[in-house]
Amino acid sequence: MKLCVVGIGGAGGKVTQEFLENDDLDLKLISWITQAEYISTGGIKGIWLEADKNDAKNIQHFFGDLTEGAYPGFFIPHDVVGDGSELHVEVKKKYGYDVKKQGFVRDAQYLKAIYEIFETDKNIQQIADKTMNGDGGRSSILNPIFDGAWNTIRPYTTLGGGDCDGILFIVSFGGGTGTGFINPIINHIRNEGKADYPVFVLGILTELGDFADRAQFAKEGRRNLAAISAIYDLLTKSNGANGVIMVDNQILMDRFGNDYASANKFIYEIMRPIVAARDFPGEIPPSQAIAQHFSEGVSRPPLFVPLYAAQPRRKNPEEDLVRKALAEGKLFGCVPVKADWAIAFCRGFVDSEKIRQAISAQMGLMKENIWVLRKMGEGDDEILVLLRNPYGLDSEAYKKEGTLENRLCQVITLASRYMRQNVEALFYEGKDSTTAKEGRKNEQIKLTEEAKVPLKEFFFGKQMGIEDYGIIKDNFDNTGGFAFELREARKRLKAGDKPPLFTHPLRIFDKDAGMEEKDKAKAEAFSLDEQRILEIVDKRVEQKLADLKLK
Numbered sequence: 372m373k374l375c376v377v378g379i380g381g382a383g384g385k386v387t388q389e390f391l392e393n394d395d396l397d398l399k400l401i402s403w404i405t406q407a408e409y410i411s412t413g414g415i416k417g418i419w420l421e422a423d424k425n426d427a428k429n430i431q432h433f434f435g436d437l438t439e440g441a442y443p444g445f446f447i448p449h450d451v452v453g454d455g456s457e458l459h460v461e462v463k464k465k466y467g468y469d470v471k472k473q474g475f476v477r478d479a480q481y482l483k484a485i486y487e488i489f490e491t492d493k494n495i496q497q498i499a500d501k502t503m504n505g506d507g508g509r510s511s512i513l514n515p516i517f518d519g520a521w522n523t524i525r526p527y528t529t530l531g532g533g534d535c536d537g538i539l540f541i542v543s544f545g546g547g548t549g550t551g552f553i554n555p556i557i558n559h560i561r562n563e564g565k566a567d568y569p570v571f572v573l574g575i576l577t578e579l580g581d582f583a584d585r586a587q588f589a590k591e592g593r594r595n596l597a598a599i600s601a602i603y604d605l606l607t608k609s610n611g612a613n614g615v616i617m618v619d620n621q622i623l624m625d626r627f628g629n630d631y632a633s634a635n636k637f638i639y640e641i642m643r644p645i646v647a648a649r650d651f652p653g654e655i656p657p658s659q660a661i662a663q664h665f666s667e668g669v670s671r672p673p674l675f676v677p678l679y680a681a682q683p684r685r686k687n688p689e690e691d692l693v694r695k696a697l698a699e700g701k702l703f704g705c706v707p708v709k710a711d712w713a714i715a716f717c718r719g720f721v722d723s724e725k726i727r728q729a730i731s732a733q734m735g736l737m738k739e740n741i742w743v744l745r746k747m748g749e750g751d752d753e754i755l756v757l758l759r760n761p762y763g764l765d766s767e768a769y770k771k772e773g774t775l776e777n778r779l780c781q782v783i784t785l786a787s788r789y790m791r792q793n794v795e796a797l798f799y800e801g802k803d804s805t806t807a808k809e810g811r812k813n814e815q816i817k818l819t820e821e822a823k824v825p826l827k828e829f830f831f832g833k834q835m836g837i838e839d840y841g842i843i844k845d846n847f848d849n850t851g852g853f854a855f856e857l858r859e860a861r862k863r864l865k866a867g868d869k870p871p872l873f874t875h876p877l878r879i880f881d882k883d884a885g886m887e888e889k890d891k892a893k894a895e896a897f898s899l900d901e902q903r904i905l906e907i908v909d910k911r912v913e914q915k916l917a918d919l920k921l922k
């Protein structure tokens with residue numbers, strides 16, 4: 372398993388940096404002078420996708436500009452669309468979305484909408500095609516922002532001649548860039564026909580309280596809405612990620628006294644048993660095998676809770692190691708025995724069977740549902756257990772602190788309250804619609820009806836009138852849409868229902884919606900390739916000739 376780590380947004384980039392530190396030479400200068408190859412632990416390759424150009428260019432100095440050939444590099448996806456280009460202007464005119472403003476908006480729907488516009492609006496696709504292919508490059512770019520991002524990742528993967536056989540996306544669930552980008556980019560990879568390429572997500576759920584408000588310029592309710600929106604889309608996409616590993620920032624903040632830097636180092640540490648080099652002889656699973664095991668028997672991407680422990684090497688470490696992981700290693704609240712499957716990544720000198728035995732005895736899981744993988748290690752013995760979907764089957768669980776049900780109910784409650792109290796802000800209107808860090812592009816987003824109506828239907832269902840925000844407030848989760856689905860999910864959590872938590876994938880822009888029949892035919896014709904068009908023309912000519920002969 373050799374992963375390409377793709378960090379998205381602020382936290383994603385910081386954590387990715389930990390994975391990509393040069394293992395070989397401590398000094399950047401020496402590396403540069405000797406032109407040493409850049410080597411990260413486990414031969415990991417990686418990239419940072421970011422929306423805030425100023426942060427990327429001027430604030431941090433680890434990643435260089437990928438477009439200038441730097442490695443490790445950052446990439447600003449919306450840079451591929453020229454400022455004031457026809458595409459930029461047309462999307463804004465028709466929908467009100469500024470495709471170059473992404474990431475400053477701090478919600479997950481902004482980029483979801485833009486992705487779906489490119490996916491569904493044939494006219495915008497034609498413009499994208501024209502503007503992006505002016506140089507006679509690729510024959511069809513329908514989704515330039517996501518195409519651009521994928522093109523920078525692809526060369527590191529086995530799909531593009533690189534040697535990474537899987538991708539690990541790292542995002543925080545709480546901002547706008549990570550939460551907005553994660554689902555579209557995975558959709559994009561899958562839509563390109565890469566159905567089996569292993570894709571994993573490590574998501575850091577935003578902490579409670581107001582500590583992050585300052586760093587993030589977004590309040591708790593808004594952060595939780597962004598978080599649950601991204602999680603919702605990840606978990607409802609049947610052919611999406613192979614697994615979503617969730618870490619609770621609240622646990623990390625409690626542990627590290629609100630210090631993000633220590634938390635980020637720790638996140639990398641816990642992942643080392645997965646990504647480090649030196650597999651045990653005979654235990655070298657490709658990412659594909661892990662991906663298959665991850666999602667075996669479930670129809671939607673599963674959620675994984677990590678438990679981690681490390682201890683100095685000792686004789687017969689297995690039982691203690693597992694005990695420690697269970698007692699103090701949970702990185703998201705849960706009741707382990709509820710998991711339907713577990714995979715343990717170990718590092719050091721441990722015995723697989725004894726680990727299995729210990730997990731089974733201590734966590735209460737059946738031995739046949741536990742898979743153990745080992746790596747050689749120096750120093751401590753380590754274990755990372757990933758528990759699959761550890762929730763459900765207990766209608767009291769949501770009341771107890773430290774359960775997954777309880778934590779997700781909290782997130783949903785905060786998100787729902789935010790939606791009810793800030794309906795205008797969901798449409799980028801009203802008092803909470805802008806954030807302090809708007810910088811240069813401070814102009815308001817003003818959605819057109821073309822964008823506002825589908826967005827309203829996405830949030831509140833088709834019956835809801837848009838004219839009066841007051842009506843929505845009174846009735847906001849009764850009439851379908853995302854608000855309603857969240858309410859239903861919370862009901863299921865409270866009832867102790869088995870996974871899946873979310874059931875209906877939701878779109879903002881329906882495919883083909885609002886198109887006249889004749890436009891549909893036109894769009895269809897446009898999307899046919901040249902060969903097919905020639906065939907049709909030939910056929911028509913033949914038919915004409917045949918008709919003439921008959922006369």
Ligand SMILES: Nc1nc2c(ncn2[C@@H]2O[C@H](COP(=O)(O)OP(=O)(O)OP(=O)(O)O)[C@@H](O)[C@H]2O)c(=O)[nH]1
Binds near residue numbers: 473546576623634
């Ligand atoms: N563990 C950890 N969490 C962070 C860090 N920075 C921010 N967070 C958390 O992640 C949430 C989202 O922040 P960012 O990752 O900066 O957001 P983003 O994806 O860049 O999105 P924007 O809103 O567009 O900036 C915050 O609310 C915090 O909860 C970090 O360095 N480490």
Ligand SMILES: [Mg+2]
Binds near residue numbers: 548
């Ligand atoms: Mg950011």
